Amino acid sequence: MYLIGETTHGHHQIEMACNACHTSAFGGPEVIQSACIDCHGEELELAKDSHPKTKFSDPRNADRIDILDARYCVTCHKEHNEEIAGDMGLTLPEDYCFRCHEDIGEERETHKDLPFDSCASAGCHNYHDNLALYEDFLLKHADEPDFKHPAVTPARTKLATLAAVRNFAIMTSDQVHADVALDAIAGQEELVAQAHHDWSQSQHAHTGVNCLTCHAAEEGEAVEDDNNVTVLGLQTSNWVEKPSYEVCQKCHTDQVDGFLLGKHGMRLAHSLSPMKVSDAKIMMKTEAGHEELDCMSCHSAHRFDTVAAATDSCLTCHDSEHVNNxxxxxxxxxxxxxxxxxxxxxxxxxxxxxxMPRIEVSIGDSQIVMVNHNQNENLRPNEKMIRPVCMKCHSLEFSIDALADDELIESNFTGQPQQHIRSIDMALERDAKTNRTDKAY
Ligand code: HEC
Ligand code: HEC
Ligand code: HEC
Ligand code: HEC
Ligand code: HEC
Ligand code: HEC
Ligand code: HEC
Ligand code: HEC
Ligand code: HEC
Ligand code: HEC
Known part of the structure; x- marks a missing residue:
C-alpha cells in the first residue's frame, strides 16, 4: 500500500521485505546507504571499486560532488522507479562519466576524439568493477592466443579436504536406515525403493551420508564409533519428508551461502517464501511455473548428479534465445x-x-576449488566473467570482444565476435609512446 512504484529488477524478489532496506524510519540518507553497503559492500570491495566513497571524501575531489553526489548509492541507483531504471538499476543519463572526466582527451592522446557517452561502453570501462579492464592488466595479457592449450576448468576439491582445512566433522554412518523411511511413510514402498536406489549410486552413499542424516527431525548426539568415525546418535522418530536447505548447510555451508546471495535463493535469505518460477521477470518455461527454488531444483533427490545439474536442470526453467541456443x-x-x-x-x-564457475579460494595455506552458487555474482557487467571463466580457455582480447557483442551472447557464442574493442591496442599505443618506467606487469 505504501509502495510508491515498482522496484527494480535487481530487488523485485525482496520488494515486500521493506525493512531489508528501510531499516529505520529515522536517520535520513545514511540509513539506506548502510543497507546498500551491508548487502553489496563486500562485493564492491572484492571488485576493488574504482569509485569508492573515500575518493569523494578527498578534499581535492570536492568539486566533483557538486556535479554529482557520488558518495551516495541512490544518486545513481534510485528505487521504486522502474520506468527510469536501465541495466543494473542505473537511473542516470548515459553521458554522466563525462561530467567528471571532461578533460580526459587532454590528458590522453588515445582518448582525444572519443564520444562523450562511450566511456562505459561494453569492454571499455565500468564504474565499479574494472578488474579485467585496467591498463596494466590489458598490457600483461596483450599477446595471448584466442584459444589456449590446455583449455580446461580446474577440478573440484573433495569435501573431506575442505572439512580438514575448516576443521569440521562430516557426520556419517555405516547404516543406511531406509527401514525408518518405510515405517514413517507407510504404503510408499516404491518411493522409498527409488530413493534408496538413486541414493546408493551417489557420492552421499559412498561417503556414508545416510537417510537419517538428512531426514531425521532432530539431530542426535554425535558419538564416535569403533573406528573413530563421528556418527549421529540417530533419532528414528519424526521423519522429515522434505528436508530443506538448512540440512545441507551442515556440510555444504559455502554452497548455501552463495545460493542465498543470488536470485535463486535471495527470498529465502530474507525469510520469505521460496522464489516461484511464475514470479520471474525474465523468460521462463510456462510448464515450470509452479516450481519453487531450492537446492533440489538442480540437484534432484537422491542422485545429486552434478552433470545434469549443470545444463539439463537449467533448461527445465529458463527459456530465452541465449539459453535455447x-x-x-x-x-x-x-x-x-x-x-x-x-x-x-x-x-x-x-x-x-x-x-556458476568453479572458483579457487585460499583458506589458510590450502587452495580449494568449489562451485560458486551465486549465479548473479559474475552476470553483470559481464566483463566479470572474463577472469574467472573465459580466460581459462581464451585470450583477454577475444573474451572482451565476445562479451561486447550482444548478438553473440544471444546465439550463445556461436561464431566469431563481429566487432573489435580497441582497449588493448590503445594501451599498447600509449605504452610504446610513453616509455613508462613504472610498469607493474
Ligand atoms: C531493495 C531496497 C528497498 C526495498 C526492499 C524497499 N525500498 Fe523503498 N526505497 C528504497 C530506496 C533506495 C529509496 C529511495 C531513497 C532516496 O531516494 O533517498 C526508497 C524510497 C521509498 C519511499 C519514498 C520515501 C523516501 O524515503 O524517499 C517510500 C514511501 C518507500 N521507499 C516505501 C517502501 C515500502 C512500503 C517498501 C516495502 C513494501 C519498500 N519501500 C521496500 C529501497 C527499498
Ligand atoms: C555515479 C554513479 C554510481 C554510484 C554513486 C553508485 N553506482 Fe553502482 N553502478 C553504477 C553503474 C554505471 C553501474 C553499471 C556497471 C558499471 O559500470 O560498473 C553500477 C552497477 C552496480 C552494481 C551491479 C554489479 C557491479 O558490480 O557493477 C551494483 C551491485 C552496484 N552498482 C551497487 C552500488 C552501491 C552499493 C553503491 C553505493 C555504495 C553504488 N552502486 C553507487 C553507477 C553508480
Ligand atoms: C537485503 C540485501 C540488499 C539490500 C539492502 C540492497 N540490495 Fe541490491 N541486490 C541484492 C540482491 C540479492 C540482488 C540480486 C542479485 C545480484 O544481482 O547480485 C541485488 C541487486 C542489485 C543491483 C542489480 C545488479 C544487476 O546485476 O543488475 C544493484 C544495482 C543493486 N542491487 C544496488 C543496490 C543499492 C544501491 C542498494 C541500496 C539502495 C541495494 N542494492 C540494497 C541485495 C540487496
Ligand atoms: C562524480 C564524479 C565521477 C563520475 C560521475 C565518474 N568518475 Fe571516474 N573518477 C572520479 C574520480 C574523483 C576519480 C579519481 C581521480 C581521477 O583519476 O581523476 C576517478 C577515476 C576514474 C578512473 C581511474 C580509475 C582507477 O582505478 O585509477 C577511471 C578509468 C574512471 N574514473 C572512469 C569513469 C567512468 C567510465 C565513469 C562513468 C561510468 C566515471 N569514471 C564516472 C570521478 C568520477
Ligand atoms: C543428502 C540428503 C538426503 C539423503 C541422504 C536422503 N534424502 Fe530422501 N530426500 C531428501 C530431500 C531434500 C527430499 C525432498 C525432495 C524434494 O523436495 O523433491 C527427499 C525426499 C525423500 C522421499 C520422498 C520422495 C518424494 O518423491 O516425495 C523419500 C521417500 C526419501 N527421501 C527417502 C530416502 C531414503 C530411503 C534415503 C536413504 C536411502 C534418503 N531419502 C536419503 C534428502 C535426502
Ligand atoms: C552430513 C554431511 C552432508 C549433508 C547433510 C549433505 N551432504 Fe552433500 N555431500 C556430502 C559429502 C561427504 C559429499 C561427497 C563429496 C566430496 O567428497 O567432495 C557430498 C556431495 C554432494 C554433492 C556432489 C555430488 C557429486 O557427484 O559430486 C552434491 C550436489 C550434494 N552433496 C548436495 C547436497 C544437498 C543438496 C544436501 C541437502 C539436501 C546435502 N548435500 C547434504 C555430505 C553431506
Ligand atoms: C541452479 C542450479 C543449482 C542450485 C539451485 C544448487 N546447485 Fe549445487 N551445483 C550445481 C551445479 C551445476 C554443480 C556442479 C558444477 C560443476 O561441476 O562445475 C553443483 C555442485 C554442488 C556441490 C559439489 C561441491 C562443490 O564443489 O561445490 C555441492 C555440495 C552442491 N552443489 C550443493 C548445493 C546445495 C547445498 C544447494 C542449495 C543451497 C545447491 N547446491 C543448489 C547447481 C546447483
Ligand atoms: C526451478 C527453476 C530454475 C532452475 C532449475 C534454474 N533457474 Fe535460474 N532462475 C530461476 C528463477 C525463477 C530466477 C529469477 C528470475 C527473476 O527474478 O526474474 C532465476 C535467475 C537466474 C539468473 C539471473 C538472471 C538475472 O537476470 O538476474 C541466472 C543467470 C540463472 N538463473 C541461471 C541458471 C542456471 C545456469 C541454471 C542451471 C545451472 C539455473 N538458472 C537453474 C529459475 C531456475
Ligand atoms: C560461455 C558462457 C555462457 C554459457 C555457456 C551460457 N551463458 Fe548464459 N549468459 C552468459 C552471458 C555473457 C550473459 C549476458 C550477461 C549480460 O550481459 O547481461 C548470459 C545471460 C544469461 C541469463 C540472463 C539473461 C537471459 O537470457 O535470460 C540467463 C538466465 C542465462 N544466461 C542462463 C544460461 C543457461 C541456462 C545456459 C545453458 C543452457 C547458459 N546461460 C549458458 C554467458 C554464458
Ligand atoms: C573450458 C574452456 C572454455 C571456457 C571456460 C570458455 N570457452 Fe569459449 N570455447 C572453448 C573452445 C574449446 C571453443 C572452440 C570449440 C570448437 O570450435 O570446437 C570455444 C569457442 C568459443 C566461441 C566460438 C568461436 C568460433 O569461432 O566459433 C566463442 C565466441 C567463445 N568460445 C567465447 C567464450 C566466452 C565469451 C567465454 C567466457 C564467458 C568462453 N568462451 C569460455 C573453450 C572455452
Missing part, C-alpha cells in the same frame, strides 16, 4: 563430446561453467 553452440558441442566420453569433463563448457 546453447546445445547448438561450439561450447554445447564440446559438452556433448564430454557426455559421450570422448573428452575430459574439465574441457566441457556448461551453463554452470559460465554462471
Amino acid at each position: 546453447y546445445w547448438g553452440s561450439p561450447h554445447g558441442k564440446l559438452q556433448q563430446e564430454v557426455l559421450a566420453g570422448v573428452r575430459a569433463t574439465e574441457e566441457g563448457v556448461t551453463c554452470a561453467t559460465c554462471h
